[in-house]
Amino acid sequence: MAKAQALPLRKDVPVPLTWDLTTVYKNDDAFETDFSFIQDQIKVISQLAGTLENSADALLKATDLYLDLNRKLEKVYVYAQLKNDQDTSENKYQAMFSRVEALAAKFAAAVSWFDPELLKLTETQMKQYYQTAPKLTNYKRLFDQTFKQRGHILSNDVEAVLAGAGDIFSSGEKTFGILDNTDLPFPVVTDDNGNQVQLSQGVYGILLESTNQKVRKQAFQKLYEVYGQFQHTLAATLTTNVKNHNFKATVRNYHSALEAALAANEVPTNVYENLIEVVNKHLDLLHRYVALRKRILNLDELHMYDLYTSLIGKKSPKYSFDQSKKIALEALQVMGPDYVNHVKEAFGNRWIDVVENRYKRSGGYSSGTYDTNPFILLNWKDNLDNLYTLIHETGHSMHSYYATHNQPYQYGDYSIFVAEIASTTNENILTDYLLDKFKDDTAMKKVILNYYLDGFKGTVFRQTQFAEFEQYIHEQDAKGQPLTADFLDKYYKHLNAKYYGDAVISDDEIGLEWSRIPHFYYNFYVYQYATGFAAASTLADGITSGSADHVEKYLNFLKSGSSDTPTNVMKKAGVDMTKPDYLEHAFEIFERRLNEFEKLTETES
Template sequence: MTNKKGCNEMSETQKLPLRKDVPADLTWDLTTIYQSDDQFEKDFVSVEKTLPSLKKLSGTLTQSAAALLTATETMLTAARKLEKVYVYAQLKNDQDTSEDSYQAMYAKAQALAAQFGAATAWFDPELLKLNDKQMTSYYEAQPKLRDYKRLYDQTFAKRTHILSNEVEEVLAGADDIFSSGEKTFGVLDNTDLSFPTVTDENGHQVQLSQGVYGILLESTNRDVRRQAFQKLYEVYSQFQHTLAATLTTNVKNHNFKANVRQYHSALEAALSSTEIPVKVYDNLISEVNKHLDLLHRYVALRKRILGVDELHMYDLYTPLIGGKSPKYTFDESKKVALDALQVMGPQYVNHVKEEFNNRWIDVVENRYKRSGGYSSGTYDTNPFILLNWKDNLDNLYTLIHETGHSMHSYYASHNQPYQYGDYSIFVAEIASTTNENILTDYLLDKFKDDDKMKRYILNYYLDGFKGTVFRQTQFAEFEQYIHEQDAKGQPLTANFLDNYYRQLNQKYYGESVISDKEIGLEWSRIPHFYYNFYVYQYATGFAAASTLADNIVNGDAEHVEKYLNYLKSGSSDTPINVMKKAGVDMTQPEYLEKAFRIFEERLDEFEKLF
């Protein structure tokens, strides 16, 4: 029965419905953004026509308080409309990437965003010509400017790093050139690499791809896992020198910009853009390294449960629990999510019901739809969620994760003015993974007398912690190292990257696993290494979320109120201060220590169940 079902699932994958055949109630309703593409076009032209007038405002900021207010409001009004245009085009393209008209629409929106950046690149350098004394007089002369004080202060904090108008305009206009490494990697990885077929556990030939690889690595058949692992890296091995060159281009881009802007390092430059102290990054790597014994212990337990003489890297993703994942349909998952989130209070739950009942979610996979899942939207739209639904526990977690993002957007946009109605990615991952941790607590309590379900949930949690805290920190440590080495003049050759990555992998996973030679190539297929010190936020976010969820589930109503205030804060304060209001000081290691304590408790519980 299991084999037959696996065969049917593979057949269904080959026969995905076309977009037009997906039931409307399982698609998102983008008419809440624009009733028609003609309305999109109208706003697009409106923003386009604004660009010359934005450029003409250059040179006015030092004239008067009124001039600064005019320039600020003109720029923000155009940015607000641009965001709406951009998101509509992106969502339309993602729902069916084969539609030429929406490919073109999205390309137009991307180009317009670049033009807007170039047209407003003068603003920050010119604002920096105003000293503190002048700004004080401006606030007195035009009190409305106080509404934008934090916006200005964010620029003043970078006073020593912002260059002249002319240089800023050149840098903004050269964004496409600077991102060439990332773009080349994307084309090669997503389009040009040709992967072989592998034999699945039902004896069928399956075309290997990034998505299929992830599925095969979870197979209970070890030969399938090994075959997928080795064949995938055979392909990357053929192109490792090219991929080392694309990654080097990206690293040099970051180091060049950091140097030009007079930062001590590319890491400091990247973190300063989101107002995060470097010590947050350093604390993460330090604390994770102190607790690697917990990962080693979990890996050793995995080896014992699987009953293998040698544990390989391709054995780290297969579930430790026999049988299929618990089945959760989309409708069942919505009910579970609402039940789990009751601890957040009736107001929060009602907003989640809005999301579930008003077509904010694009649920099922259709042919040519973008893979994965995300939450998107703008200040003037409701949040939208893209899913590619499968009836399993993982998708239940994806739903509640993306709901966390969407509720963050909802609360921020409904409680802050436009200029503070968004938030940095640093705090974003906390909202989504707090929901995940709340769900884990809910399920463990619900199934406290059901050892089989407890094993599934604990296995899911431990693997999630391994993948989010330990693995993303491993990536963060690698990313920091290669930027430092490039800055010292070390050529980032494929062999250099392979050797270091394999050593780092061995350090993280310990002696119970064999760091196969292929794993040295893992750096070559990770798109996040092109995102400029992005991945660490997954780890810090999950760790902070562990503390917040524990406070909410096991604490009093005051913790919920603090948490909702964090969601409402948007970008009205620095991310660190926003999180302090929620009850977590992320400049200190305590939140990480607590996360590891929770991991250890659940690891203890999981061991006892075996």
């Protein structure tokens, strides 16, 4: 038997392929200095409780200190999180991240009085305060966001208890993370070349792209064999998380956990409802695509593990990390020189942690804070999907860069709701670039169309399926239904069958998919992948048309941060996400490209 190919240890990863966290803190001692400072100042800010009604200057003093401490807390949090994520087995950084989480909970408890006290100030008082201390006008939108929460913010004592229990409320998510990233014992499986490889989240994704159905089937069954062994524990961690959301929504006087989650981002629930309604309306397109997949692959039975292999009869094109950076820069030229120069800065200054190493957090993300550059975590594999992941996460990072460099700290972040719009706009620009580049190359055009259709399936259809599942389990828990592993398995399999239709067999293992999705712990996050992709379709169409006006509007959107509500920011960029039109437009593009792909494949059949 060939020796299993083990992932490298962190210390064996080449330095140029790791992120440079010394730009955050030169060393751990510098981190400890800020950590200690925050600890000391937490005592100071807690003593300001009861002062906001005294004077405008008292409000200004409390607000300035609140934001200054929060800004420094974000920096220590990001440093500890990134250190932990690069190697989740390292006890030192596990402990560091745990300490920061506990510190964040203490800080939240220490400032929990602020919003209830702010709500005691009347509109007349606030007008007087703005006149007396004009610097307060810099925080007007920040204050207005709190005033919108009247009826949902509780008394000082209750807010202090909820804030102090933040670490406890996150226990389900933390337990899942440790299990999923460190403790689950994934087996060795056989790859396309007959090599024995250790299964991981990253390797699993590659094996599902295999043209060998036996390889796909083995990876699928072996992965879910592991999750199946732990499904009752994972049902308990997910239930803890759902109960956390429902409890907080109830005590804060929201009708549902969904309403509470979306209200936190100033997003009306009709945005979520429109998404599920419009996607369900167009499930026939997904059924049609799945049936096409079965025909092209010439399979008597199409299984869930057959949905990621290429439809063009070969593996995904290989793109090294260096090649992918070059392609991304070429595609993004339509964004203008300023944008491209900042992307070059990210690519050339170790903002990216590239390769997968043992115990590294799975997946990919962009992270950072106001006083750091944006960092990107990848688990690189040489394929088209990782090229798209690179340009996707670069979109997040450029959004962060423009927001932090054009807004004051209090508005230098942006709503989670619009975050996925920047990333998927980049994806759509890349697709347009590649389709144009290979317009006379039928084989490559098929590859790109195949990838786009699969991407749409995964981003719009699949994430909406997740969103529908997430809403359902919260509603069921609120009704008193126990979220047992058996209950979750059965419903998830039923929902999967509805989405993918009769052409595919919803294998029993797919009922376990809920147990390995980290986003179910993010409190109604996944729907934004779908809404973001659909909105990005409209934005990318305008940008790739060559119109400078569309580019300017888009860059202004990136620069806006949280200076306005997310739906208003998007309206200014040209997309009204409170209406279903942008979703319908996305499905028109999908159907057009599905038609094109069908014609190309029928010509050769």
